[in-house]
Amino acid sequence: xxxxxxxxxxxxxxxxxxAIENPAERDRFARHLERCSSCAAEVRGYREVATAMAFAAxxxxxxxxxxxxxxAAAHTPQLPRExxxxxRPRGVPGRVTRTRAARTPWVPWLSGAVATVAVAVAVFFxxxxxxxxxxxxxxxxxxxxxxxxxxxxxxxxxxxxTTAGGRATVVLDASRHELAVITSGLPALPAGKVYQxxxxxxxKITSAGLLPEAKAGRTAPVLASxxxxxxxxxxxxxxxxxxSQPTTTPILALPLPV
Amino acid sequence: MNPGDPDASRFSATAADRRGERDxxxxxxxxxxGDQNAFEAVYDRLAGPVYGVIRRVLRDPSQSEEVTQExxxxxxxxATRFDPAVGGAATWVMxxxxxxxxxxxxxxxxxxxxxxxxxxxxxxxDEVAEAVEASLDAERVRRCLDALTEVQRESITLAYYGGYxxxxxxxKLEVTLGAIKxxxxxxxxxxxxxxxxS
Numbered sequence: 001x002x003x004x005x006x007x008x009x010x011x012x013x014x015x016x017x018x019a020i021e022n023p024a025e026r027d028r029f030a031r032h033l034e035r036c037s038s039c040a041a042e043v044r045g046y047r048e049v050a051t052a053m054a055f056a057a058x059x060x061x062x063x064x065x066x067x068x069x070x071x072a073a074a075h076t077p078q079l080p081r082e083x084x085x086x087x088r089p090r091g092v093p094g095r096v097t098r099t100r101a102a103r104t105p106w107v108p109w110l111s112g113a114v115a116t117v118a119v120a121v122a123v124f125f126x127x128x129x130x131x132x133x134x135x136x137x138x139x140x141x142x143x144x145x146x147x148x149x150x151x152x153x154x155x156x157x158x159x160x161x162t163t164a165g166g167r168a169t170v171v172l173d174a175s176r177h178e179l180a181v182i183t184s185g186l187p188a189l190p191a192g193k194v195y196q197x198x199x200x201x202x203x204k205i206t207s208a209g210l211l212p213e214a215k216a217g218r219t220a221p222v223l224a225s226x227x228x229x230x231x232x233x234x235x236x237x238x239x240x241x242x243x244s245q246p247t248t249t250p251i252l253a254l255p256l257p258v
Numbered sequence: 259m260n261p262g263d264p265d266a267s268r269f270s271a272t273a274a275d276r277r278g279e280r281d282x283x284x285x286x287x288x289x290x291x292g293d294q295n296a297f298e299a300v301y302d303r304l305a306g307p308v309y310g311v312i313r314r315v316l317r318d319p320s321q322s323e324e325v326t327q328e329x330x331x332x333x334x335x336x337a338t339r340f341d342p343a344v345g346g347a348a349t350w351v352m353x354x355x356x357x358x359x360x361x362x363x364x365x366x367x368x369x370x371x372x373x374x375x376x377x378x379x380x381x382x383x384d385e386v387a388e389a390v391e392a393s394l395d396a397e398r399v400r401r402c403l404d405a406l407t408e409v410q411r412e413s414i415t416l417a418y419y420g421g422y423x424x425x426x427x428x429x430k431l432e433v434t435l436g437a438i439k440x441x442x443x444x445x446x447x448x449x450x451x452x453x454x455x456s
Contacts, residue, residue, distance in 0.1 A: 010436070013443030014417065014424040018360040021423035046446040047349050048455040053418055054352040056399035059310035061326055066301060069327055073297055073334040078290065081338045156324060257320065 008032055012039060016046030068159050071167070162186065162235060162251040170233060174258045177228065180221045183211060189237060196242045197222060198234035200253060208233070210242050229258045282347035290337040297334055304348065305330060308355040315359035315421040325362055329355045356418070363421040402452035410445030413438055
Protein backbone atom coordinates (compact mmCIF):
# COMPACT_ATOMS: atom_id res chain seq x y z
CA UNK A 1 0.00 0.00 0.00
CA UNK A 2 2.51 2.61 -1.04
CA UNK A 3 -0.02 5.43 -1.24
CA UNK A 4 -1.42 4.71 2.20
CA UNK A 5 2.10 4.39 3.54
CA UNK A 6 3.20 7.69 2.11
CA UNK A 7 0.21 9.52 3.50
CA UNK A 8 0.74 7.88 6.88
CA UNK A 9 4.42 8.79 6.91
CA UNK A 10 3.69 12.38 6.10
CA UNK A 11 2.07 12.60 9.54
CA UNK A 12 5.42 12.13 11.31
CA UNK A 13 5.98 15.88 11.67
CA UNK A 14 2.48 16.68 12.88
CA UNK A 15 2.68 13.74 15.29
CA UNK A 16 5.98 14.94 16.77
CA UNK A 17 4.46 18.38 17.40
CA UNK A 18 1.29 16.92 19.02
CA ALA A 19 -0.67 18.43 16.15
CA ILE A 20 -2.90 15.47 15.37
CA GLU A 21 -6.17 16.27 17.04
CA ASN A 22 -8.16 13.21 15.98
CA PRO A 23 -7.44 10.45 18.55
CA ALA A 24 -8.07 7.63 16.09
CA GLU A 25 -5.66 9.12 13.59
CA ARG A 26 -3.08 9.71 16.29
CA ASP A 27 -3.41 6.17 17.65
CA ARG A 28 -3.11 4.71 14.19
CA PHE A 29 0.16 6.56 13.68
CA ALA A 30 1.40 5.58 17.14
CA ARG A 31 0.73 1.91 16.33
CA HIS A 32 2.57 2.34 13.07
CA LEU A 33 5.57 3.73 14.97
CA GLU A 34 5.81 0.53 16.98
CA ARG A 35 6.36 -1.43 13.79
CA CYS A 36 8.47 1.08 11.87
CA SER A 37 11.78 1.80 13.57
CA SER A 38 12.91 4.30 10.94
CA CYS A 39 9.67 6.25 11.52
CA ALA A 40 10.27 6.19 15.27
CA ALA A 41 13.79 7.53 14.72
CA GLU A 42 12.38 10.23 12.46
CA VAL A 43 9.88 11.32 15.12
CA ARG A 44 12.64 11.36 17.74
CA GLY A 45 14.68 13.72 15.58
CA TYR A 46 11.71 16.07 15.19
CA ARG A 47 11.17 15.98 18.93
CA GLU A 48 14.72 17.14 19.43
CA VAL A 49 13.90 20.09 17.20
CA ALA A 50 10.82 20.71 19.33
CA THR A 51 12.99 20.53 22.44
CA ALA A 52 15.27 23.24 21.07
CA MET A 53 12.15 25.32 20.43
CA ALA A 54 11.04 24.76 24.03
CA PHE A 55 14.43 25.93 25.32
CA ALA A 56 14.14 28.96 23.07
CA ALA A 57 10.84 29.81 24.81
CA UNK A 58 12.31 29.47 28.32
CA UNK A 59 10.56 31.62 30.93
CA UNK A 60 11.10 31.97 34.63
CA UNK A 61 8.43 30.18 36.66
CA UNK A 62 7.19 31.86 39.86
CA UNK A 63 9.69 31.25 42.69
CA UNK A 64 6.95 29.79 44.90
CA UNK A 65 6.61 26.86 42.54
CA UNK A 66 9.96 25.36 43.41
CA UNK A 67 9.34 24.45 47.06
CA UNK A 68 5.84 23.29 46.20
CA UNK A 69 6.99 20.88 43.51
CA UNK A 70 9.97 19.63 45.51
CA UNK A 71 7.77 19.08 48.57
CA ALA A 72 5.16 17.23 46.54
CA ALA A 73 7.83 15.05 44.93
CA ALA A 74 9.30 14.21 48.31
CA HIS A 75 5.96 12.63 49.22
CA THR A 76 5.09 11.07 45.90
CA PRO A 77 6.06 7.47 45.19
CA GLN A 78 7.53 6.73 41.81
CA LEU A 79 6.15 4.28 39.32
CA PRO A 80 7.67 0.84 39.51
CA ARG A 81 10.03 0.14 36.66
CA GLU A 82 7.65 -2.34 35.15
CA UNK A 83 3.95 -2.21 35.78
CA UNK A 84 2.53 -5.59 36.82
CA UNK A 85 -1.17 -6.04 37.00
CA UNK A 86 -1.48 -8.78 39.62
CA UNK A 87 0.73 -7.42 42.35
CA ARG A 88 -0.61 -7.45 45.89
CA PRO A 89 0.03 -4.58 48.26
CA ARG A 90 2.54 -5.17 51.00
CA GLY A 91 2.64 -1.75 52.48
CA VAL A 92 5.37 -0.52 50.19
CA PRO A 93 4.48 2.81 48.59
CA GLY A 94 5.31 1.69 45.07
CA ARG A 95 3.06 -1.29 45.36
CA VAL A 96 0.25 0.76 46.74
CA THR A 97 0.48 3.01 43.73
CA ARG A 98 0.24 0.08 41.44
CA THR A 99 -2.78 -1.27 43.30
CA ARG A 100 -4.47 2.07 43.17
CA ALA A 101 -3.93 2.27 39.46
CA ALA A 102 -5.35 -1.22 38.99
CA ARG A 103 -8.32 -0.55 41.22
CA THR A 104 -9.12 2.83 39.74
CA PRO A 105 -9.30 2.43 35.98
CA TRP A 106 -10.62 5.97 35.67
CA VAL A 107 -7.03 7.08 36.01
CA PRO A 108 -5.73 6.63 32.49
CA TRP A 109 -2.21 5.33 32.81
CA LEU A 110 -0.64 8.14 30.91
CA SER A 111 -3.09 10.93 31.51
CA GLY A 112 -0.64 12.72 33.68
CA ALA A 113 -2.51 15.52 35.31
CA VAL A 114 -5.10 13.71 37.33
CA ALA A 115 -3.06 10.59 37.88
CA THR A 116 -0.20 12.64 39.19
CA VAL A 117 -2.40 14.66 41.46
CA ALA A 118 -4.06 11.48 42.68
CA VAL A 119 -0.77 9.87 43.52
CA ALA A 120 0.68 12.97 45.10
CA VAL A 121 -2.35 13.30 47.26
CA ALA A 122 -2.61 9.61 48.07
CA VAL A 123 0.76 9.95 49.63
CA PHE A 124 0.09 13.25 51.29
CA PHE A 125 -2.87 11.48 52.78
CA UNK A 126 -0.79 9.03 54.62
CA UNK A 127 0.19 6.03 52.59
CA UNK A 128 3.83 7.00 52.72
CA UNK A 129 3.60 7.29 56.47
CA UNK A 130 1.92 3.94 56.96
CA UNK A 131 4.12 1.54 58.88
CA UNK A 132 1.63 -1.16 59.82
CA UNK A 133 -1.13 -2.92 57.94
CA UNK A 134 -3.70 -1.12 60.10
CA UNK A 135 -2.24 2.24 59.26
CA UNK A 136 -2.14 1.30 55.64
CA UNK A 137 -5.77 0.21 55.66
CA UNK A 138 -6.68 3.47 57.36
CA UNK A 139 -4.77 5.48 54.79
CA UNK A 140 -6.44 3.60 51.96
CA UNK A 141 -9.88 4.18 53.43
CA UNK A 142 -9.09 7.87 53.61
CA UNK A 143 -7.99 7.77 50.04
CA UNK A 144 -11.25 6.22 48.99
CA UNK A 145 -13.06 8.97 50.79
CA UNK A 146 -11.44 11.52 48.55
CA UNK A 147 -11.41 9.45 45.40
CA UNK A 148 -14.43 11.31 44.07
CA UNK A 149 -12.60 14.58 44.26
CA UNK A 150 -9.49 13.02 42.82
CA UNK A 151 -11.31 11.42 39.92
CA UNK A 152 -12.52 14.75 38.61
CA UNK A 153 -10.97 15.43 35.23
CA UNK A 154 -10.28 19.00 36.27
CA UNK A 155 -8.98 18.24 39.75
CA UNK A 156 -6.49 20.90 40.77
CA UNK A 157 -3.81 20.91 43.38
CA UNK A 158 -3.09 24.15 45.23
CA UNK A 159 -0.91 24.60 48.24
CA UNK A 160 0.19 27.44 50.49
CA UNK A 161 2.18 27.97 53.65
CA THR A 162 0.33 29.26 56.67
CA THR A 163 1.54 32.31 58.52
CA ALA A 164 2.07 30.10 61.57
CA GLY A 165 4.30 27.69 59.63
CA GLY A 166 3.41 24.42 57.94
CA ARG A 167 1.47 24.06 54.75
CA ALA A 168 -2.05 23.31 53.60
CA THR A 169 -2.60 21.44 50.36
CA VAL A 170 -5.96 21.36 48.63
CA VAL A 171 -7.32 19.16 45.87
CA LEU A 172 -10.20 20.99 44.30
CA ASP A 173 -12.91 19.65 42.05
CA ALA A 174 -14.42 22.88 40.80
CA SER A 175 -17.09 21.11 38.72
CA ARG A 176 -18.55 19.49 41.83
CA HIS A 177 -17.70 22.35 44.16
CA GLU A 178 -15.80 19.97 46.42
CA LEU A 179 -12.38 19.98 47.90
CA ALA A 180 -10.12 17.91 50.11
CA VAL A 181 -7.60 19.52 52.45
CA ILE A 182 -4.54 18.10 54.12
CA THR A 183 -1.86 19.86 56.08
CA SER A 184 1.69 19.21 57.10
CA GLY A 185 3.94 20.79 59.67
CA LEU A 186 1.37 22.96 61.45
CA PRO A 187 2.46 23.91 64.98
CA ALA A 188 1.01 21.69 67.69
CA LEU A 189 -1.81 23.37 69.65
CA PRO A 190 -2.27 23.55 73.41
CA ALA A 191 -5.07 21.49 74.95
CA GLY A 192 -8.50 23.01 74.34
CA LYS A 193 -7.59 24.51 70.98
CA VAL A 194 -8.40 23.19 67.51
CA TYR A 195 -7.65 24.10 63.93
CA GLN A 196 -10.81 24.97 62.01
CA UNK A 197 -11.23 25.34 58.25
CA UNK A 198 -13.47 27.96 56.67
CA UNK A 199 -14.83 28.75 53.26
CA UNK A 200 -14.49 32.51 53.12
CA UNK A 201 -16.82 34.03 50.54
CA UNK A 202 -17.45 37.67 49.72
CA UNK A 203 -20.61 37.81 51.83
CA LYS A 204 -20.36 34.96 54.30
CA ILE A 205 -18.00 32.60 56.05
CA THR A 206 -18.96 28.99 56.61
CA SER A 207 -17.17 26.34 58.62
CA ALA A 208 -15.50 23.64 56.53
CA GLY A 209 -14.78 21.43 59.53
CA LEU A 210 -12.03 20.81 62.03
CA LEU A 211 -8.63 19.44 61.21
CA PRO A 212 -8.14 16.01 62.76
CA GLU A 213 -5.21 15.48 65.08
CA ALA A 214 -1.91 15.37 63.21
CA LYS A 215 0.04 12.12 62.92
CA ALA A 216 3.72 12.55 62.20
CA GLY A 217 3.00 16.21 61.50
CA ARG A 218 0.31 15.51 58.91
CA THR A 219 -3.44 15.63 59.07
CA ALA A 220 -5.81 13.24 57.34
CA PRO A 221 -7.96 14.73 54.58
CA VAL A 222 -10.96 16.87 55.37
CA LEU A 223 -13.62 17.00 52.68
CA ALA A 224 -15.71 20.09 52.14
CA SER A 225 -18.43 20.88 49.62
CA UNK A 226 -20.30 23.96 48.48
CA UNK A 227 -17.24 25.78 47.23
CA UNK A 228 -18.22 28.68 44.97
CA UNK A 229 -16.36 31.13 42.82
CA UNK A 230 -14.36 33.66 44.80
CA UNK A 231 -14.12 31.48 47.89
CA UNK A 232 -10.92 31.29 49.86
CA UNK A 233 -9.97 28.50 52.17
CA UNK A 234 -9.30 29.89 55.63
CA UNK A 235 -7.69 28.27 58.65
CA UNK A 236 -7.93 29.59 62.22
CA UNK A 237 -7.16 28.44 65.72
CA UNK A 238 -10.41 28.12 67.68
CA UNK A 239 -11.39 27.00 71.16
CA UNK A 240 -12.53 23.35 71.14
CA UNK A 241 -14.93 22.13 69.86
CA UNK A 242 -14.81 24.83 67.19
CA UNK A 243 -16.71 28.04 66.52
CA SER A 244 -19.63 29.04 64.32
CA GLN A 245 -17.63 31.99 62.98
CA PRO A 246 -13.86 32.60 63.15
CA THR A 247 -12.72 34.22 66.39
CA THR A 248 -9.05 34.66 65.51
CA THR A 249 -7.08 35.96 62.55
CA PRO A 250 -6.78 33.30 59.84
CA ILE A 251 -3.31 31.84 59.47
CA LEU A 252 -4.23 30.87 55.90
CA ALA A 253 -6.44 32.47 53.23
CA LEU A 254 -5.89 30.38 50.13
CA PRO A 255 -7.72 31.52 46.98
CA LEU A 256 -9.55 28.60 45.37
CA PRO A 257 -9.39 28.45 41.56
CA VAL A 258 -13.07 27.63 40.98
CA MET B 259 30.84 25.11 9.51
CA ASN B 260 33.41 27.85 9.28
CA PRO B 261 36.36 26.88 11.51
CA GLY B 262 37.13 30.56 12.07
CA ASP B 263 33.75 31.00 13.73
CA PRO B 264 34.35 31.34 17.47
CA ASP B 265 31.20 29.34 18.02
CA ALA B 266 32.35 26.55 15.70
CA SER B 267 33.18 24.11 18.46
CA ARG B 268 29.76 24.60 20.00
CA PHE B 269 28.03 24.18 16.71
CA SER B 270 29.92 21.05 15.81
CA ALA B 271 28.87 19.42 19.06
CA THR B 272 25.63 17.48 19.00
CA ALA B 273 22.47 19.25 20.01
CA ALA B 274 22.39 17.06 23.11
CA ASP B 275 25.85 18.21 24.19
CA ARG B 276 24.91 21.84 23.74
CA ARG B 277 22.09 21.53 26.19
CA GLY B 278 24.22 19.54 28.61
CA GLU B 279 21.81 16.71 28.04
CA ARG B 280 24.31 14.02 28.93
CA ASP B 281 24.37 15.28 32.50
CA UNK B 282 20.64 15.53 32.48
CA UNK B 283 20.36 11.89 31.46
CA UNK B 284 22.47 10.94 34.47
CA UNK B 285 20.45 13.20 36.72
CA UNK B 286 17.19 11.67 35.56
CA UNK B 287 18.55 8.18 36.15
CA UNK B 288 19.32 9.23 39.71
CA UNK B 289 15.85 10.72 40.00
CA UNK B 290 14.47 7.33 38.99
CA UNK B 291 16.18 5.90 42.07
CA GLY B 292 14.38 8.38 44.28
CA ASP B 293 17.24 10.87 44.57
CA GLN B 294 15.63 14.15 45.59
CA ASN B 295 18.80 16.19 45.15
CA ALA B 296 18.96 15.03 41.57
CA PHE B 297 15.32 16.05 41.11
CA GLU B 298 16.16 19.48 42.51
CA ALA B 299 18.91 19.81 39.90
CA VAL B 300 16.54 18.65 37.17
CA TYR B 301 14.03 21.24 38.36
CA ASP B 302 16.62 23.99 38.17
CA ARG B 303 17.64 22.97 34.67
CA LEU B 304 14.24 22.29 33.15
CA ALA B 305 11.53 24.21 35.02
CA GLY B 306 12.26 27.30 32.89
CA PRO B 307 11.84 25.68 29.47
CA VAL B 308 8.91 23.57 30.73
CA TYR B 309 7.11 26.65 32.03
CA GLY B 310 8.13 28.65 28.98
CA VAL B 311 6.72 26.25 26.42
CA ILE B 312 3.55 25.59 28.41
CA ARG B 313 2.99 29.29 28.85
CA ARG B 314 3.52 29.84 25.14
CA VAL B 315 0.82 27.30 24.34
CA LEU B 316 -1.67 28.15 27.09
CA ARG B 317 -0.93 31.87 27.49
CA ASP B 318 -2.88 32.04 30.73
CA PRO B 319 -0.28 32.31 33.54
CA SER B 320 -2.23 30.53 36.27
CA GLN B 321 -3.19 27.60 34.05
CA SER B 322 0.41 27.45 32.86
CA GLU B 323 1.64 27.27 36.44
CA GLU B 324 -0.74 24.43 37.23
CA VAL B 325 0.24 22.41 34.20
CA THR B 326 3.93 23.06 34.86
CA GLN B 327 3.59 21.69 38.39
CA GLU B 328 1.76 18.64 37.10
CA UNK B 329 4.39 18.01 34.47
CA UNK B 330 7.29 18.34 36.91
CA UNK B 331 5.63 15.94 39.34
CA UNK B 332 5.00 13.57 36.46
CA UNK B 333 8.72 13.74 35.68
CA UNK B 334 9.49 12.69 39.24
CA UNK B 335 6.89 9.97 39.27
CA UNK B 336 7.61 8.53 35.84
CA ALA B 337 11.40 8.93 35.87
CA THR B 338 11.59 5.15 36.26
CA ARG B 339 10.25 4.90 32.72
CA PHE B 340 12.88 7.17 31.20
CA ASP B 341 15.12 5.21 28.84
CA PRO B 342 18.23 7.12 27.72
CA ALA B 343 18.65 4.65 24.86
CA VAL B 344 15.45 5.98 23.30
CA GLY B 345 16.16 9.71 23.60
CA GLY B 346 17.64 12.42 25.80
CA ALA B 347 16.22 13.54 29.13
CA ALA B 348 15.45 17.07 27.97
CA THR B 349 13.48 15.74 25.02
CA TRP B 350 11.65 13.27 27.25
CA VAL B 351 10.62 16.05 29.62
CA MET B 352 9.73 18.58 26.92
CA UNK B 353 7.63 15.99 25.10
CA UNK B 354 5.61 15.47 28.27
CA UNK B 355 5.36 19.22 28.87
CA UNK B 356 4.13 20.05 25.39
CA UNK B 357 1.66 17.17 25.35
CA UNK B 358 0.15 18.19 28.68
CA UNK B 359 -0.20 21.77 27.48
CA UNK B 360 -1.94 20.50 24.35
CA UNK B 361 -4.18 18.22 26.44
CA UNK B 362 -5.24 21.28 28.39
CA UNK B 363 -5.83 23.34 25.25
CA UNK B 364 -7.99 20.62 23.75
CA UNK B 365 -9.92 19.83 26.93
CA UNK B 366 -13.58 20.73 26.83
CA UNK B 367 -13.39 23.54 29.35
CA UNK B 368 -10.57 25.20 27.51
CA UNK B 369 -12.47 25.22 24.22
CA UNK B 370 -14.37 28.39 25.00
CA UNK B 371 -11.32 30.28 26.23
CA UNK B 372 -9.51 29.17 23.16
CA UNK B 373 -11.83 31.05 20.82
CA UNK B 374 -10.83 34.18 22.67
CA UNK B 375 -7.21 33.21 22.58
CA UNK B 376 -7.32 32.61 18.84
CA UNK B 377 -8.52 36.16 18.40
CA UNK B 378 -5.47 37.73 19.99
CA UNK B 379 -2.84 35.42 18.59
CA UNK B 380 0.15 37.26 17.16
CA UNK B 381 1.68 36.33 13.88
CA UNK B 382 3.93 33.38 14.48
CA UNK B 383 7.09 35.10 13.47
CA ASP B 384 6.55 37.91 15.95
CA GLU B 385 5.96 35.35 18.66
CA VAL B 386 9.31 33.83 18.00
CA ALA B 387 10.99 37.19 17.86
CA GLU B 388 9.33 38.12 21.14
CA ALA B 389 10.77 35.13 22.86
CA VAL B 390 14.25 35.70 21.67
CA GLU B 391 16.48 36.74 24.47
CA ALA B 392 20.21 36.54 24.66
CA SER B 393 20.10 32.78 24.92
CA LEU B 394 22.03 30.78 22.41
CA ASP B 395 19.18 28.32 22.00
CA ALA B 396 16.77 31.08 21.12
CA GLU B 397 19.20 32.64 18.68
CA ARG B 398 19.89 29.36 16.92
CA VAL B 399 16.23 28.45 16.75
CA ARG B 400 15.37 31.85 15.35
CA ARG B 401 18.07 31.61 12.75
CA CYS B 402 16.91 28.14 11.69
CA LEU B 403 13.26 29.19 11.59
CA ASP B 404 14.24 32.16 9.44
CA ALA B 405 15.79 29.79 6.93
CA LEU B 406 12.46 28.02 6.33
CA THR B 407 9.86 28.94 3.76
CA GLU B 408 7.09 31.10 5.15
CA VAL B 409 4.51 28.31 5.12
CA GLN B 410 6.92 25.88 6.78
CA ARG B 411 7.77 28.40 9.47
CA GLU B 412 4.19 29.37 10.15
CA SER B 413 3.01 25.77 10.18
CA ILE B 414 5.62 24.75 12.71
CA THR B 415 5.24 27.74 15.01
CA LEU B 416 1.43 27.63 14.92
CA ALA B 417 1.49 23.92 15.71
CA TYR B 418 4.19 23.93 18.38
CA TYR B 419 3.95 27.33 20.04
CA GLY B 420 0.34 28.03 19.15
CA GLY B 421 -0.96 24.57 20.04
CA TYR B 422 -2.93 24.29 16.81
CA UNK B 423 -3.69 20.95 15.22
CA UNK B 424 -2.52 20.50 11.63
CA UNK B 425 -6.17 20.73 10.57
CA UNK B 426 -6.48 24.13 12.29
CA UNK B 427 -3.18 25.24 10.77
CA UNK B 428 -4.50 24.26 7.36
CA UNK B 429 -7.63 26.35 7.88
CA LYS B 430 -5.71 29.29 9.22
CA LEU B 431 -3.16 29.33 6.42
CA GLU B 432 -5.70 28.26 3.78
CA VAL B 433 -3.52 25.42 2.59
CA THR B 434 -4.77 21.86 2.00
CA LEU B 435 -4.41 19.27 4.75
CA GLY B 436 -2.03 17.18 2.69
CA ALA B 437 0.16 20.19 1.98
CA ILE B 438 0.27 21.21 5.64
CA LYS B 439 1.39 17.76 6.76
CA UNK B 440 4.15 17.91 4.18
CA UNK B 441 5.17 21.48 5.06
CA UNK B 442 5.44 20.64 8.76
CA UNK B 443 7.52 17.60 8.01
CA UNK B 444 9.76 19.31 5.45
CA UNK B 445 10.22 22.24 7.80
CA UNK B 446 11.20 19.94 10.66
CA UNK B 447 13.71 18.15 8.45
CA UNK B 448 15.32 21.49 7.62
CA UNK B 449 15.24 22.56 11.26
CA UNK B 450 16.81 19.24 12.25
CA UNK B 451 19.66 19.74 9.81
CA UNK B 452 20.09 23.40 10.71
CA UNK B 453 20.17 22.70 14.46
CA UNK B 454 22.54 19.78 14.00
CA UNK B 455 20.22 17.30 15.65
CA SER B 456 21.79 13.87 15.18
